[in-house]
Amino acid sequence: MDVLIDAPDERAFKECVAYLADEGVPSRVLGRGTNVLVRGGGIEGAVLIAGDALGGVERDANTVSAGSGISLARLLSFCADEGLSGLEGLAGIPGTVGGAVVTNAGSHGTAIGEHLTEIVAFEPGKSSAAIAAGQLGIGYRHTALPPGAIVERVRLELEEGDPEKIRESQRETLDRKWRAQPCGMRSAGCIFKNPPDVPAGLLIDRTGLKGTRVGGAVVSDLHANFIVNDRGATADDVEKLIEVVRTKVREEAGVELELEIEIVGRRAN
Ligand SMILES: Cc1cc2nc3c(=O)[nH]c(=O)nc-3n(C[C@H](O)[C@H](O)[C@H](O)COP(=O)(O)OP(=O)(O)OC[C@H]3O[C@@H](n4cnc5c(N)ncnc54)[C@H](O)[C@@H]3O)c2cc1C
Known part of the structure; x- marks a missing residue:
């Protein structure tokens, strides 16, 4: 890539997106880049890292709202601590929550899109808006985001469960992966x-x-x-x-x- 931008907070992230669009500089957002193969000549223009700038995770009853920049591992750890079940089969998938939603990451019979209720996304020059999961064309390892949309937050509906059982189930998923991959x-x-x-x-x-x-x-x-x-x-x-x-x-x-x-x-x- 020509420029890598790791913005310190959400405001700076959005300002960078707007600036790049105004200047006509091609840009794309990456989480941890775990699903991309970057050719030797690098990515043209700017790469924005969705990291701490798009962070945070909280719950309201059985709904979890997570920033797209947090790691999937952090989300799974939060779910176990909070006794929220449903994502255990995703244990061991590297990368961010945003990357997982865009690729509809999944394993062991479950995919993140099954629990997604909505995303909050924005496009350069437009304000943030919620998009219901049903409008995202979610399929096997695929989510149809509007062109140029950047995922800020995602909302997931989970079930109540016992924290220890959830942790155990996550560990089992990890063990199976370490044996087979x-x-x-x-x-x-x-x-x-x-x-x-x-x-x-x-x-x-x-x-x-x-x-x-x-x-x-x-x-x-x-x-x-x-x-x-x-x-x-x-x-x-x-x-x-x-x-x-x-x-x-x-x-x-x-x-x-x-x-x-x-x-x-x-x-x-
Ligand atoms: C060892 C290993 C094991 C893996 N196992 C699995 C598995 O079991 N199941 C599975 O499904 N995948 C698996 N993957 C693939 C990968 O980890 C997942 O697809 C992961 O969810 C990608 O997250 P990421 O943050 O790295 O996304 P990236 O690779 O950074 O990005 C993926 C795509 O999403 C876009 N994107 C990322 N964040 C945003 C955002 N905030 N807004 C808009 N667009 C965005 C990027 O532009 C890119 O097009 C594995 C990868 C590795 C290396």
Whole structure:
């Protein structure tokens, strides 16, 4: 990227968004960037980090209102402390609440969108407005935000539960992930969405591509839908390996795999 902006508070964040729009500078918001592969040439223009500037979390009865910049881990810890159940299956997903809502992050049979009642979002030059979850076209790993919209806060409806049981359920989710996924290694999580009938990992496994390497990028031996960064992979290595996998699965299984991660930025010269 050309400029990285980590604004200290909400007012400064919004002023930066307005300034960039007025000056015609391309910009995008990222949470922790855990679902993006940034090409070697970087992102054109400015990247705004949704962090502490869009923070805070509170409850009103069974509704939780969370700033988009807080981490999903922080939200889950809050829910456990408050005895609010529903998000336990999301334990271990890195990134922010905003990133989770935009990607409709999920695992273990649940997705954040199932609990979403509304978001508060704004667009450059416009004031903040609530958008009901039903208007967001929420689907599998997908939320249709209005173009240019930046998520400020999200509201989630949860159920009352016992804090200790909620913590235990979160721990079980984490344990299962550590057994089945290369959690200790650098990756962007699952590369491809699961096609309707067969998980992407199983399709890739059947082609025998586990362990296949391009430069420092390797198809994980533990979970074939993960590409791990071993020995300094470049984004270009990862992109080339994605194409190797996609081509083999197309040729052998007749399935066109769709990316779950987002590839952004300019190619390296
Ligand atoms: C090891 C690992 C495991 C993972 N496991 C899972 C899993 O089990 N399930 C799953 O669904 N995903 C998983 N992921 C993917 C990723 O963690 C999730 O998609 C996560 O919710 C993304 O959050 P983020 O803050 O990093 O978003 P980012 O990657 O920063 O952004 C994702 C998208 O949202 C947009 N965005 C982010 N914040 C805002 C905002 N405030 N307003 C508007 N747009 C915004 C960005 O522009 C981008 O388009 C995993 C990733 C890794 C690395």
